[in-house]
Amino acid sequence: GAVVSQHPSWVICKSGTSVKIECRSLDFQATTMFWYRQFPKQSLMLMATSNEGSKATYEQGVEKDKFLINHASLTLSTLTVTSAHPEDSSFYICSARGPGGTEAFFGQGTRLTVV
């Protein structure tokens, strides 16, 4: 159990376009989802926390108008990178947990390349 699926696994887009990444919990209700970003050879940094039906809480330094997060159902959260630029190229990974859960389960990650 506790499977989180992230789609797509990789995406290449042109500078100035928007890209949507999906994070789905397949066998549990994910009341909370987390989005992380990892630049090459660096650590993972928490970008935002989203609770189902509520606005996401962004970490300091993360632009909420650029990284739009929607968590409209208990099994799906989406991250949209708007007006992407080459510096947004990174590995984006989500995790999800159930109500009161002490552990969140990670998706496979999405490698975004902006050209």
Added chain:
Amino acid sequence: AQKVTQAQTEISVVEKEDVTLDCVYETRDTTYYLFWYKQPPSGELVFLIRRNSFDEQNEISGRYSWNFQKSTSSFNFTITASQVVDSAVYFCALSEAKGASGGGADGLTFGKGTHLIIQP
């Protein structure tokens, strides 16, 4: 604020040697969770262990063992008889708990990771 320090950027050992990856953490909370993850070149995070702050028992799982010492705020990871397949980046991470609110664990604060290279 919480912080996780993995001072070893890269470790290289010969196969069959034992290797210990260090992790030191900082938190003001009394309830928190510590994790270790393995990240192979493909990028996905492989969960290895979770420890809550009230459980200081050390744990062994096959060739892997973990030493949790609250007195020194450390949560070190040892691989015994290392194998080439153990080569990866290993992350230590900390999550604080929202406790009585029932909100569950917060997002993770990761260390910078240790790149482990096991040479044949």
